[in-house]
Amino acid sequence: MRKNGFARHALIETLHTVQSSFGYLDDDAIRFVALSLRVPLSQAYGVVTFYHYFSLKPPGKHTITICAGTACYIKGADKLIDAAEKHLGIPQGQTTSDGQISLMTARCVGACSRAPVVLSDGEVSGEMSAELMVEQLERWAVE
Amino acid sequence: MTIEELEQIAESVSQENAKYDFEVNVCMDLACASQGAEKLRDALVKAAEASGKSVFVRRTGCMGPCSAGPLVRVDPDETLYKHVHADHAEAVVASLGGKPVPELQCDLNEHFGSQVRVVLENAGYIDPEKIDDYIARDGYKALLTVLTEMTPSGVIHRITESGLRGRGGGGYPTGLKWGTVAKSHGDLKYVVCNGDEGDPGAFMDRSVMEGDPHRVLEGMAIAAYAVGATKGFIYVRAEYPVAVARLTAALRDARRRGLLGNNIGNTPFSFDIEIRLGAGAFVCGEETALLASIEGRRGAPRTRPPYPAMSGLWGKPTLINNVETYANVAPIVRNGGRWFFNMGSERSKGTKVFALTGKITNTGLVEVPMGIKLREIIDVIGGGVPGGHTFKAVQTGGPSGGCIPAEMLDIGVSYDALLKMGSIMGSGGMIVMDDTSCMVNVARFFIEFCMTESCGKCIPCRAGTAQMHTLLSRICDGTGTMEDLELLEDLCSTVKEASLCGLGQTAPNPVLSTLKYFRNEYIDHIVHKRCPAGVCNMKAPVEVLA
Numbered sequence: 001m002r003k004n005g006f007a008r009h010a011l012i013e014t015l016h017t018v019q020s021s022f023g024y025l026d027d028d029a030i031r032f033v034a035l036s037l038r039v040p041l042s043q044a045y046g047v048v049t050f051y052h053y054f055s056l057k058p059p060g061k062h063t064i065t066i067c068a069g070t071a072c073y074i075k076g077a078d079k080l081i082d083a084a085e086k087h088l089g090i091p092q093g094q095t096t097s098d099g100q101i102s103l104m105t106a107r108c109v110g111a112c113s114r115a116p117v118v119l120s121d122g123e124v125s126g127e128m129s130a131e132l133m134v135e136q137l138e139r140w141a142v143e
Numbered sequence: 144m145t146i147e148e149l150e151q152i153a154e155s156v157s158q159e160n161a162k163y164d165f166e167v168n169v170c171m172d173l174a175c176a177s178q179g180a181e182k183l184r185d186a187l188v189k190a191a192e193a194s195g196k197s198v199f200v201r202r203t204g205c206m207g208p209c210s211a212g213p214l215v216r217v218d219p220d221e222t223l224y225k226h227v228h229a230d231h232a233e234a235v236v237a238s239l240g241g242k243p244v245p246e247l248q249c250d251l252n253e254h255f256g257s258q259v260r261v262v263l264e265n266a267g268y269i270d271p272e273k274i275d276d277y278i279a280r281d282g283y284k285a286l287l288t289v290l291t292e293m294t295p296s297g298v299i300h301r302i303t304e305s306g307l308r309g310r311g312g313g314g315y316p317t318g319l320k321w322g323t324v325a326k327s328h329g330d331l332k333y334v335v336c337n338g339d340e341g342d343p344g345a346f347m348d349r350s351v352m353e354g355d356p357h358r359v360l361e362g363m364a365i366a367a368y369a370v371g372a373t374k375g376f377i378y379v380r381a382e383y384p385v386a387v388a389r390l391t392a393a394l395r396d397a398r399r400r401g402l403l404g405n406n407i408g409n410t411p412f413s414f415d416i417e418i419r420l421g422a423g424a425f426v427c428g429e430e431t432a433l434l435a436s437i438e439g440r441r442g443a444p445r446t447r448p449p450y451p452a453m454s455g456l457w458g459k460p461t462l463i464n465n466v467e468t469y470a471n472v473a474p475i476v477r478n479g480g481r482w483f484f485n486m487g488s489e490r491s492k493g494t495k496v497f498a499l500t501g502k503i504t505n506t507g508l509v510e511v512p513m514g515i516k517l518r519e520i521i522d523v524i525g526g527g528v529p530g531g532h533t534f535k536a537v538q539t540g541g542p543s544g545g546c547i548p549a550e551m552l553d554i555g556v557s558y559d560a561l562l563k564m565g566s567i568m569g570s571g572g573m574i575v576m577d578d579t580s581c582m583v584n585v586a587r588f589f590i591e592f593c594m595t596e597s598c599g600k601c602i603p604c605r606a607g608t609a610q611m612h613t614l615l616s617r618i619c620d621g622t623g624t625m626e627d628l629e630l631l632e633d634l635c636s637t638v639k640e641a642s643l644c645g646l647g648q649t650a651p652n653p654v655l656s657t658l659k660y661f662r663n664e665y666i667d668h669i670v671h672k673r674c675p676a677g678v679c680n681m682k683a684p685v686e687v688l689a
Binding site for chain 2: 008009010011012013015016039043046047050051052053054068069070071072073074075106107108109110111112113114115117123124125126
């Protein structure tokens with residue numbers, strides 16, 4: 001916040017910093033940011049819920065993100081999502097009950113030439129198959 | 144910093160490069176990096192040291208044909224190698240000065256044959272993290288020339304003369320936009336770069352920002368001088384962390400060299416740029432929504448007029464252009480407006496970068512002159528559809544665009560021709576589909592995208608896309624009726640006419656274009672309860688008569 005001179009328009013910037021430090025935004029964090037930047041709480045909450053990137057829930061220990069952009073979709077990303085949901089027993093956007101793995105989808109990570117793309121804890125792997133992905137999930141589940 | 148000093152830097156870079164007999168350039172763009180380009184580079188450095196040859200290993204931005212990655216180009220022979228991995232490093236280094244390694248050689252003459260590189264002229268030739276590499280390839284020369292030799296109206300005249308149109312998709316004449324902002328009154332003006340490449344399936348802007356970030360900064364600074372702005376913002380998606388890091392480093396280096404900040408090039412002109420992060424909202428590519436997001440608010444669009452050129456960021460006149468538009472500015476200033484005007488088709492000038500993906504042999508980035516036939520891009524540059532499948536359609540313009548069928552492929556690419564075909568130029572995603580893609584399903588995919596991305600401010604878009612999605616889902620699972628189809632068409636025109644911003648107005652395009660060219664697939668789903676491509680799961684399977 002200091003870097004941006006406590007400017008009100010730096011709300012999104014500040015929320016990004018908080019989320020990258022804590023992994024998610026809880027009520028206390030949003031309250032603190034809103035108060036410090038003199039932004040109405042409703043505006044801060046509105047911004048957090050408007051943008052997909054911000055999360056109100058803590059992420060799992062590992063996160064698998066399946067790209068659901070058009071190129072990935074054409075190359076079968078929907079099958080990857082189905083396989084992951086079935087394997088983990090949770091719908092996309094959720095974390096397993098033991099807090100190990102979060103299953104997310106992305107709108108496009110820009111690696112379309114290697115579709116379908118999966119991010120394992122932020123690391124990009126292209127031309128992914130359901131088998132390879134499930135192997136990764138199995139490795140994570142026991143870690 | 145003066146032009147003479149720039150030339151001195153360029154001179155010292157070329158002297159430095161001349162010390163080496165060979166240059167090995169390694170593509171470090173996302174597609175190559177995800178296949179081990181980093182390890183490959185380390186292995187190449189090690190192999191070069193061990194061999195005792197004088198080799199310089201450089202990390203570069205995207206070279207283009209991503210499907211052949213990781214890519215390595217050896218200079219001075221310009222030999223391109225494909226699928227190079229760390230264990231090939233020794234063979235590559237050993238071949239220097241002798242014959243190239245045959246099994247790695249990448250013969251893509253056809254792929255590069257009809258390409259013309261303006262925006263991507265430095266891609267694969269410079270280290271994006273070194274400002275001096277950019278300067279050595281005439282970087283920032285255009286900016287300093289403009290500041291010392293041209294008037295702001297002279298710059299606008301040159302851009303107008305070039306015929307450059309906005310590369311974000313709409314195709315608004317850039318010179319005209321700059322002129323409007325220049326004429327607007329305001330004590331403060333802003334220049335904004337739209338790097339919110341939300342269109343899924345497109346990654347041109349990411350490659351430009353990551354592979355040649357200074358080009359964007361230079362374009363913005365020239366624009367700022369032309370319109371009288373002192374402050375700039377680059378709005379980048381948070382999904383592009385590398386682009387953010389490269390731009391941050393580029394800004395720091397440009398300030399250090401005195402190419403941004405106060406009194407640039409010892410002239411009275413001062414200009415600086417800040418980076419703003421997006422947070423995952425497609426609608427923020429719409430200019431008024433983008434401005435709201437920069438101001439730290441929800442990215443909801445507003446009615447226009449007033450246009451941002453009159454009243455934009457914090458009510459001040461604001462110039463908004465796309466990454467690729469700014470990337471075209473410096474070459475136009477350097478080479479003159481006529482040079483650019485002479486490329487391309489009648490009403491679309493210059494070149495366009497496309498991200499070629501989907502069911503196609505050579506995926507990657509291509510830059511082609513406007514007016515080139517779609518067939519040439521797909522069959523020659525792209526190498527056609529692989530695996531013995533047949534081409535069905537090419538999708539341009541992302542969720543706002545449409546699907547173009549095989550019989551339209553002989554039409555030249557231009558803003559107007561694509562619009563006529565029911566699609567749009569868009570930012571330049573080009574996704575090829577073959578006979579295994581169901582067009583109804585694709586239409587549903589895009590409507591689902593628009594439905595979740597609708598900001599919810601206006602009803603036609605918020606409710607309309609949701610209803611369209613329901614209807615399309617019904618058709619996809621075989622429970623749709625012909626009345627549903629009629630209703631869908633009706634709804635398309637309502638959403639198109641009545642929505643507030645570009646997102647809603649163009650959301651029906653994928654449905655309308657597939658209905659126009661692939662109506663029988665819809666009929667098959669509704670009447671015959673079958674999906675010709677075998678993609679959709681029909682709820683009520685019918686017996687197939689032998």
